[in-house]
Amino acid sequence: MVLRCCKENKTSVLEQVRNGKIDVVALSSTNLVDDIILAMHTNGLLDCLSKGITDKRRHNTTVPYNVIWASAIAAKMKVHSSLTDIPYAISDHRVLAKLGYSLYDDSGGLGHSLMTEGSIRFLIGKYNTGDLISGYNNTLQHYIMKKMDMVPDIHILDCTDLEVNFDNQNYEGSGLSYSKRTKDGSQTKARGYKLAALRGLVKDSGIIEEIRFGSINTHDLTLSKDMILTSPILKTGDILINDRGFLSRNVINYLKINRKIDIYVPLRTNMQAYNIAVQIAKEGNSWSQNPKYENQKIALVTDLGNYWQPEEREFDIPDVALNGCVIWYENTDSYAVIVTTDLSKSAKNIINTYCLRPEIEEDYRQIKDFWRIEDFKSTKANLIAFHIVCVLLGYLFFQLYTLLPDGERYCGKSLPVLLKRYQAKIQGFIVIYIGCEFGIFTFMEIVKLYSESTIKTKMILEQAISRIGVEIV
Numbered sequence: 001m002v003l004r005c006c007k008e009n010k011t012s013v014l015e016q017v018r019n020g021k022i023d024v025v026a027l028s029s030t031n032l033v034d035d036i037i038l039a040m041h042t043n044g045l046l047d048c049l050s051k052g053i054t055d056k057r058r059h060n061t062t063v064p065y066n067v068i069w070a071s072a073i074a075a076k077m078k079v080h081s082s083l084t085d086i087p088y089a090i091s092d093h094r095v096l097a098k099l100g101y102s103l104y105d106d107s108g109g110l111g112h113s114l115m116t117e118g119s120i121r122f123l124i125g126k127y128n129t130g131d132l133i134s135g136y137n138n139t140l141q142h143y144i145m146k147k148m149d150m151v152p153d154i155h156i157l158d159c160t161d162l163e164v165n166f167d168n169q170n171y172e173g174s175g176l177s178y179s180k181r182t183k184d185g186s187q188t189k190a191r192g193y194k195l196a197a198l199r200g201l202v203k204d205s206g207i208i209e210e211i212r213f214g215s216i217n218t219h220d221l222t223l224s225k226d227m228i229l230t231s232p233i234l235k236t237g238d239i240l241i242n243d244r245g246f247l248s249r250n251v252i253n254y255l256k257i258n259r260k261i262d263i264y265v266p267l268r269t270n271m272q273a274y275n276i277a278v279q280i281a282k283e284g285n286s287w288s289q290n291p292k293y294e295n296q297k298i299a300l301v302t303d304l305g306n307y308w309q310p311e312e313r314e315f316d317i318p319d320v321a322l323n324g325c326v327i328w329y330e331n332t333d334s335y336a337v338i339v340t341t342d343l344s345k346s347a348k349n350i351i352n353t354y355c356l357r358p359e360i361e362e363d364y365r366q367i368k369d370f371w372r373i374e375d376f377k378s379t380k381a382n383l384i385a386f387h388i389v390c391v392l393l394g395y396l397f398f399q400l401y402t403l404l405p406d407g408e409r410y411c412g413k414s415l416p417v418l419l420k421r422y423q424a425k426i427q428g429f430i431v432i433y434i435g436c437e438f439g440i441f442t443f444m445e446i447v448k449l450y451s452e453s454t455i456k457t458k459m460i461l462e463q464a465i466s467r468i469g470v471e472i473v
Helices: 010-018 032-042 045-052 065-077 083-088 093-099 117-124 129-147 220-230 249-258 272-284 347-354 358-369 381-401 405-410 415-421 443-452 455-466
Strands: 003-008 024-029 101-105 154-164 175-181 187-202 205-215 239-241 262-266 296-301 323-329 334-340 426-434 437-442
Touching: 010 426, 010 437, 010 443, 010 455, 024 455, 032 045, 032 065, 032 093, 032 381, 032 405, 032 415, 045 065, 045 129, 045 381, 065 083, 065 117, 065 381, 083 117, 093 437, 117 381, 129 205, 129 381, 154 220, 154 358, 187 220, 187 358, 187 381, 205 220, 205 358, 205 381, 220 249, 239 347, 249 262, 262 347, 272 296, 272 323, 272 334, 296 347, 323 347, 334 347, 358 381, 381 405, 381 415, 426 443, 437 443, 443 455
Parallel strands: 003 437, 154 239, 239 262
Antiparallel strands: 003 101, 024 426, 154 187, 175 187, 187 205, 262 334, 296 323, 323 334, 426 437
């Protein structure tokens, strides 16, 4: 199967149709996803894909690499999980015309997809999981974020489980977890993977800046540790918000001393620093109202650093000072403690900053519930990674679109939900593919072409166009 790139050449296609030759016909229609892809192209972001993800092809490199990725990402944005959906992902003549290219597999004829599953599998087969994950990170950090002039200074770190069929042992690189907690507090078994992500806050939205990928049984800190210690996204003066899964005195010390990054993280109830903080807050009895929630009081407690020592000292650096915000849940008479390395912050400042953390949980909820990131159609690790990266890039494109004037009205909404309500409109254009070229024609042009054609050509036109539900006679 040969992946062929079709270039727009209306004059040539018109002449070939008159000679009785047509390969594939498609009907042009509007779609919000196509609007987004067009906006990404207009802003130069599709070119970032070609620069950030290495093109490993040894031949047929005339196929524009960014067109292949744009089609794959558009398919995920339309919540189409199968590889066979990729060729049909972009249907708007405006986008095809702007890109100047479309995709076609010359092993098929009329009624076949423009690119077969075998073709895309062959292409993805040249990449391993690491290539795809690092390709995402490289594209974001060195190209897209620079292109959009994005320099977030608040980042949220979290992990999420990506589950597969527990009874299927064929998922490459998957692991088993025997301590996954359900909503009722019970434990169950799970098979699958784990995704670690850094989310950067940008205006009223946010973007997933960097990711790591591993088996589900990998500890959160183990999977993400190298990322937070070395990520070029984190810079002097930044804030990193964690949850309890990333508690490490060594990492906190390193980030504060070596990278000048301030940490916000909640303590576990069995820690000495937690118990001391609650005791001091009770004795001081200087509570103020939690600005975020009713029936909660907060109090600032200082100098908690000495009550949290690392189990083993990993770096030859001293322990940094910590202050904490104690939260008193009046309804249940229970407490929580959030500590930070930024000693200039008040209790209100600490709680306001830490309350940004659920935003990454909302990201995970959307990419699972609406974007179907766990809907893997293959058990091969590289195809799973390809699916994950395309979903995340699609999610990114939508987030970026909401920052542009044309997409501002969609900010805070979910793309898959919007698509369900979106009224697609059939446009007055038909796309005809012949060999390595395609042309975009209005209905009137098709009618005129039909009227001027020979009987044989008319029959071919009728047969081709009837397959898309359109009659010209």
